[in-house]
Amino acid sequence: MEFVIEHLQKSFEKKEVLKDINFTFQEGKIYGLLGRNGAGKTTLFNCLNRDIRTDGGTFYFSVSEGHRQTSPDDIGYVLSTPTVPEFLTGEEFLKFFLEINETTISSPKTPEEYFRMVNIEPEDQRKLMKDYSHGMKNKMQMLINIIAEPPLLLLDEPLTSLDVVVAEEMKGLLRQLKKERIILFSTHIMELALDLCDEIVILNQGRLEEVEKENLDSSEFKDKIIEMLKEESHG
Amino acid sequence: MVKAFRISYFLRNTYRVNSIIYSLKQLPLVGQLLPQALYASHGLKRAVNGVSFVWEIVSAFLGKFLYLFLMVWLPLQMYPKQAEPADVYLHILLLFTVIGAMMNTWIFNPTNDKYYAMILMRMDARKYTLSNYIYQMLKFAVGFLPFSLWFGHKAGVPLPLCLLFPLFVVSAKMIFALICLKRYLRTGISTNENLPGKYLWTATFLLLGMAYGLPALGVALPLEVSGAVFLLVTLSGIYSVRVLRSFPYYREMYQQILAEKRYGTDFKAQVRQVNKQQNEKYISQELDIRTDKTGFEAFHQLFVRRHKKILRKPVQRTTGICACVLLGLVIAVLINEPVRTTTNRLILSMLPFFTFIMYSCNRGTIYTQVLFMNCDHSMLTYSFYKKPSFILKLFQIRLRELILLNLPPAIVIGGGLAFLLYLTGGTEHVMNYPVLVISILAMNVFFSVHYLTCYYLLQPYNAYTDMASSTYRLVTSGTYFVCFLLMRAKMDTMVFGTLAIVFCVAYCVIACVLVYRLAAKTFRLRN
Incomplete structure (x- = not known):
């Protein structure tokens, strides 16, 4: 399975945020999406999740039977600021x-098994989510987005404000999840992208570019990424 | 000090000019035509600067005129003729000035420009505060002077007192500032004008009651007493100037007053935060709230049960009030013949008036608002929640709930009207009874459908929980306006009731069809 974006465009007023996005994402990989502030990473995600209308272009899944348009079930979208229905307990939301x-859901597990996946303790499961910490809300949001096993998972800076323990747990979870799906992970933190992601993609002047690793060591690879990101500001 | 004032004035002016341009960009249609580069346009900035300068002068006078005219002069005209106008005028002014001294201090108002100047730009806090305070007090005194002379003269107040009044206002403010500064020195606790404590609120309401209430009872401070207070306060003001000038801890005090600004000076963000906290308070913490239902039914039932305080309690209160009014009317018509006749006549011709009553009783606005803030705001970020079948399923459940929620007052009003009609001598057309009951119930259903349909078709909120749809605002104000107009309409109950029932049924059918066709596309977070 591949996820293909062709000529995707989006402008706000006269500002062309996404000029011409063309990219093919492969199954089983985590893609680190890097871009400077205001480059349009969240706009790209919002377009793919159909939260905002695109001005042009298309995106679809390419499978052995042909092309297939995305449906709400195909996409899991985890926002940087976790949003959960705070009037429910974690247990009620999951249920x-x-x-x-x-x-x-193809092979459902029990709620307890799901909660174990994200290390939410039984006493916390029965608390109203309005009393959850930021990290716990984030875990709940991630859990809901992965249970249905969507083939495309969009993660908008999900680990930025988590404490180190929860961030490591989430990284482990994402590595387990990447099989049979495509994960697109947007972040500002290059070390995090290099640590977790299989491929690095840069959103540069409204276009997506893959950063080829070639034979570079990690330091040279970092320099190359920074050079590419700098090009944007001079472009 | 002059230099500090000049810098702070230009800083405040830049801030104000940019705020004006920002406001222009927020206007529907006009805002979209204005480019982002507007902030860098020197020509426009000069023009807005000019406007800002003129406004600075106009506001100094206009505000004072409106204050004296609306708050003092107009009420003065309503008091009995035997009250001495000069006494009442000064009585109101004196008490209002005390309120103003406590509630409008300038010095303890945590504004963004103070934060920018003293905290971010590290200006000398004492120089900044004193230079700006002198400017503000001068603005008060100069702004009040012409209107004090004018209204004072019209009220028959002696000229010396009219001249003294602006100084009295300024001195009263300085004395309150002095008290607060002394409190800070003693306790380390600073005063925040925007967070008056319960004592200050109580004092304000008491003074307000005394200002307007006592003259209505024919009691007012004699002119001589007011004059003496004016003089005493003005003289005490001179002492306050010395303390204000020598107070050494402005920087430390403002560090405390402006502490919350560290987390952002964006007013909108602060309002959002307050709204969020307010809405979270509506969620019940009771641990025994459970449901035996499943899926969406369980989801919604938990929502309603955990929001009982905001959804059910007000309905119970409204129903209780309606029942009490009904009981009162029943007693009145039983014991008083003219009331009986009038009530009978009104019931048979004033049904349109009840459209406004039903509009006011309906909880649709609050219901949709809480639905968004505490439920859909988060749920609409999940793809599964936006599946068309799920949206429609939840719409059905919510509509049923809203209709049932609004039913108790509708039953009391509809049933009550029919009962009153019977008690007051009945009607020639027996059909008036069912028409009364059914039309009131139909209005209940109509408003419920109307609010929920508008919410689903126009979903007016964005991800920041701001209301971002001018169409929605237009529709809700239009609804109010139509209902308000109907209050004055007089029409035969049979005719209006039948029309209302037919209209409500037709509207509900059309609205539901539209929701079924369009909600999957429209029910999402606005950008």
């Missing part, structure tokens, strides 16, 4: 999600 998606 609700499992009940309404029982026909689409």
Whole structure:
């Protein structure tokens, strides 16, 4: 399976944020999406999640049977600021999600098993989510987005404000999850991208470019990424 | 000190000019035509600077005129003729000035320009505060002077007191500032004008009541007493000047007053934060709230049960009030013949008036607002929640809930009207009874459908929980306006009731069809 974006465009007023996005993402990989502030990473994600209308272009899954348009079930979108329904307990939210998606979740586990995946303790499962910490809300959001096993997972700086322990847990979880799906991980932190991601993609002047690793060692690779990011500001 | 004032004035002016340009860009249609480069346009900045300067002068006078005219002069005209106008005028002014001295201090108002100047740009806090304070006090005194002379003369106040009044205002403010500074020296606690404590609120309401209430009872401070207070306060003001000038801890005090600004000076963000906290308070912490339902039914039932305080309690209160009014009317018509006749006549011709009553009783606005803030704001970020079948399923459940929620007052009002009609002698057309009950119930259903449909089709909020749809605002104000106009309409109950029922049924059918067709596309977070 591949996820293909062709000639995607999006402008705000006269500012062309996404000029001509063309890229093919491969199954089983985590892609680190790097770009400077205001480069349009969140706009790209919002377009792919159909939260905002694109001005042009298309995106689809390329599978052995041909092309397939994306549907809401295909995409999991984890925002940098976790949003969860705060009037529910973690347990109630998970139960609700499992009940309404029982026909689409292929191999459902028990709620306890799911909570174990993200290390949420039993006493926290029964707390209202309005009393959850930022990290716990983030875990819940991630959990809901991965249970249905969407083929495309969009992660918008999900680890930036987590403490080191939770961030390591989440990294481990993402590495387990990448099989049979495409993960697009946007971040400002280059070390995090290099540590976690299989490929690095730069959003540069409204276009996506892959950074070829070639035979570079990690320091040279970093320099190359920074050079490419700098080009944007001079462009 | 002059230099500090000049820098702070230009800083404040730049801030104000940029705020004006920002406001222009927020206007619907006009804002979209204005480019982002506007902030860098020197020509425009000069023009807005000019406007800002003129406004600085106009506001110094206009505000004082409006204050004296609306708060003092107009109420003065309503008091009984036997009250001495000069006494009442000064009585109100004196008490209002005390309120103003406590609630409008300038010095303890944590504004962004103070934060920028003293904290971010590290200006000398004492010089900044004193130079700006002198400017503000001068503005007060000069702004008040012409209108004090004018209104004072019209009220028959002696000229010396009219001249003394602006100094009295300034001195009263300085005395309150002095008290607060002394408190800071003693306790280390600074005063924040925007967070008046319960004592200050109580004092304000008491003074307000005394200012307007006592003259209504024919009691007002004699002119001589007011004059003596004016003089005493003005003289005490001179002492305050000395303390204000020598106070050494402005920087430390402002560090405390402006502490919250460290987390952002964006007013909108602060309002959002307050709204968020307010909405979170509506969520019940009771641990025994559970549901035996599943899926969306469980989801919604938990929502309603955990928001009982904001959803159910006000309805119970409204129903109780309606029932009490009904009981009162029942007693009145039973014991008083003219009331009985009038009530009968009104019930048979004033049904349009009840459109406004039903509009006011409906909880649709609050219901949709809480739905968004505490539920859809987060849920709409999940792809699964936006599946068309799920959106429609939840719409059905929510509509049923909203109709049921609004039902108790509708039953009391509809049933009550029919009962009152019977008690007051009945009607020639027996059909008036069912028409009364059904039309009131239909109005309940109509407003419920209307609010929820607008919410689903126009979903007015964005991810920051700001209301971002002018169409939605237009529709809600239009609804209010139509209902308000209907209050004055008089029409035969049978005719209006039948029309209302037909309209409500047709509207509900059309609205539901539109939701079924369009909600999957429209029900998402606005950009």
